[in-house]
Amino acid sequence: MSLPVQAQEALASFEQARGWEQRARLLMQWGDRLEPLSEAEKVEGNRVHGCESLVWLVAEQHAGQWHFKASSDARLLRGLLALLLVRVQGLASAEFTGLDLREWFTQLGLERQLSPSRSNGLHAVLLRMAELAVSR
Amino acid sequence: MFQPSPWRADFPAIAALQRQHQTYLDSAATTQKPQALVDALSHYYCHGAANVHRAQHLPGALATQAFEASRDKVAAWLNAADSRQIVFTHGATSALNLLAYGLEYRFEAGDEIAISALEHHANLLPWQQLARRRDLRLVVLPLDEHGRIDLEQALQLIGPRTRLLAVSQLSNVLGTWQPLPPLLAHARAQGALTVVDGAQGVVHGRHDMQQLGCDFYVFSSHKLYGPEGVGVLYGRPQVLELLRHWQFGGEMVQLADYQSASFRPAPLGFEAGTPPIAGVIGLGATLDYLASLDAHAVATHEASLHQHLLRGLADREGIRILGTPQAALASFVIDGVHNADIAHMLTEQGIAVRAGHHCAMPLLKGLGLEGAIRVSLGLYNDSDDLQRFFEALDQGLELLR
Numbered sequence: 001m002s003l004p005v006q007a008q009e010a011l012a013s014f015e016q017a018r019g020w021e022q023r024a025r026l027l028m029q030w031g032d033r034l035e036p037l038s039e040a041e042k043v044e045g046n047r048v049h050g051c052e053s054l055v056w057l058v059a060e061q062h063a064g065q066w067h068f069k070a071s072s073d074a075r076l077l078r079g080l081l082a083l084l085l086v087r088v089q090g091l092a093s094a095e096f097t098g099l100d101l102r103e104w105f106t107q108l109g110l111e112r113q114l115s116p117s118r119s120n121g122l123h124a125v126l127l128r129m130a131e132l133a134v135s136r
Numbered sequence: 137m138f139q140p141s142p143w144r145a146d147f148p149a150i151a152a153l154q155r156q157h158q159t160y161l162d163s164a165a166t167t168q169k170p171q172a173l174v175d176a177l178s179h180y181y182c183h184g185a186a187n188v189h190r191a192q193h194l195p196g197a198l199a200t201q202a203f204e205a206s207r208d209k210v211a212a213w214l215n216a217a218d219s220r221q222i223v224f225t226h227g228a229t230s231a232l233n234l235l236a237y238g239l240e241y242r243f244e245a246g247d248e249i250a251i252s253a254l255e256h257h258a259n260l261l262p263w264q265q266l267a268r269r270r271d272l273r274l275v276v277l278p279l280d281e282h283g284r285i286d287l288e289q290a291l292q293l294i295g296p297r298t299r300l301l302a303v304s305q306l307s308n309v310l311g312t313w314q315p316l317p318p319l320l321a322h323a324r325a326q327g328a329l330t331v332v333d334g335a336q337g338v339v340h341g342r343h344d345m346q347q348l349g350c351d352f353y354v355f356s357s358h359k360l361y362g363p364e365g366v367g368v369l370y371g372r373p374q375v376l377e378l379l380r381h382w383q384f385g386g387e388m389v390q391l392a393d394y395q396s397a398s399f400r401p402a403p404l405g406f407e408a409g410t411p412p413i414a415g416v417i418g419l420g421a422t423l424d425y426l427a428s429l430d431a432h433a434v435a436t437h438e439a440s441l442h443q444h445l446l447r448g449l450a451d452r453e454g455i456r457i458l459g460t461p462q463a464a465l466a467s468f469v470i471d472g473v474h475n476a477d478i479a480h481m482l483t484e485q486g487i488a489v490r491a492g493h494h495c496a497m498p499l500l501k502g503l504g505l506e507g508a509i510r511v512s513l514g515l516y517n518d519s520d521d522l523q524r525f526f527e528a529l530d531q532g533l534e535l536l537r
Contacts, residue, residue, distance in 0.1 A: 075474060076476070
């Protein structure tokens with residue numbers, strides 16, 4: 001399964017990143033690229049709970065392909081969400097179900113952001129995605 | 137000027153954390169442990185574990201002796217008149233739940249329970265749920281701008297319908313000492329039972345139960361440099377008698393038949409099942425260690441580090457400290473910066489602080505905040521720990537801004 005183009009780009013930049021500062025800068029840059037959510041999309045039904053920050057995840061399927069939108073009020077989390085979306089955007093259901101997202105963040109050198117003890121919300125978002133993958 | 141901690145080397149984990157480039161500033165959540173505690177646990181497990189209060193054999197006798205000696209040490213630490221006033225639980229949370237269930241029968245619909253707006257969930261939810269079960273009114277005492285219970289309003293709100301007052305001694309978010317003496321005196325004059333949540337307060341200074349004059353006082357061992365899984369409920373003898381038994385099982389029973397049973401009084405009647413024996417023995421060893429320290433030197437060290445923390449925060453632009461902290465900790469937010477982002481930056485730099493709602497969601501909501509960063513101190517911290525925190529904070533903010 002080949003990586004989407006944007007995911008390849010993300011991987012290349014994070015693989016080159018040296019040190020936490022550069023990774024943090026990259027995360028903020030990716031966060032700025034996240035497509036903003038409309039106010040109508042920032043509703044309770046789209047909230048992902050279990051995070052200290054406000055996180056929204058909008059998931060839709062068109063013609064067997066997944067389309068996601070996500071945002072947060074926290075900046076670095078927006079970066080993590082952006083990196084998540086470039087990996088899953090446009091995947092067919094079967095591909096999405098078989099995807100190991102933990103592995104993706106490990107490749108990026110961001111696996112520590114996934115720990116359940118961290119309340120940054122990425123863990124909760126991945127749980128929600130796993131539910132979606134099973135339910136549809 | 138460098139301010140060392142004379143007790144730092146007594147806590148082996150601090151050096152281990154330092155080797156992992158971690159600066160531990162989250163002692164209000166849980167503390168690192170003194171070598172004396174580690175030795176006591178190791179001694180107990182290496183020399184023969186046994187159940188307490190049950191067996192005639194020698195290991196059982198020794199374990200029971202050590203277990204009961206810890207009860208004496210806790211009683212001495214709190215200056216309780218009698219060791220029988222000390223009930224071991226599994227934590228402050230379970231002690232507060234014991235009270236909420238053990239006293240439930242005394243409440244009738246329309247009665248009032250008073251708590252404060254700054255309570256930790258552990259001293260809010262057991263009372264909230266009791267109020268819902270029994271159709272009681274939960275009265276929330278408001279705070280003043282410093283983050284202390286507003287005494288004037290509290291004395292109005294605590295009245296003849298108030299059957300119980302449950303308040304924290306030291307806020308885990310605001311670091312403020314609560315005005316307990318007038319609150320407790322007033323509540324007792326109204327005929328209310330009084331419960332003090334000492335989870336944070338017990339860690340700073342010695343508190344004399346006979347002077348404090350509350351009916352019940354609870355704390356957890358792990359915040360007082362002891363093992364987790366152990367809590368303490370202190371009660372005046374007359375009010376311990378009011379408690380109904382709530383958890384049933386081994387060793388809390390006097391006589392048991394298939395259809396009925398009679399139960400022991402406090403403390404053993406409230407220690408159903410095998411207690412955390414090693415943990416209780418470990419808490420005893422921790423108290424021996426703490427009692428061996430120069431209390432004045434500890435207090436001076438903690439106060440001076442706390443001042444250093446407050447000064448450093450005040451020196452930085454855009455930082456808003458929650459309330460007016462008096463001891464142990466400070467929580468803050470930064471204008472225009474999400475606390476999750478600060479937490480991220482500090483974590484990346486090996487600074488262990490707490491971010492979020494600190495198990496006090498209604499308090500944070502009342503302050504109009506989603507969360508805050510909390511820096512909290514233990515007696516092993518030194519001024520270099522704070523220096524590293526401030527450097528990491530500056531570095532993180534520079535990246536974020």
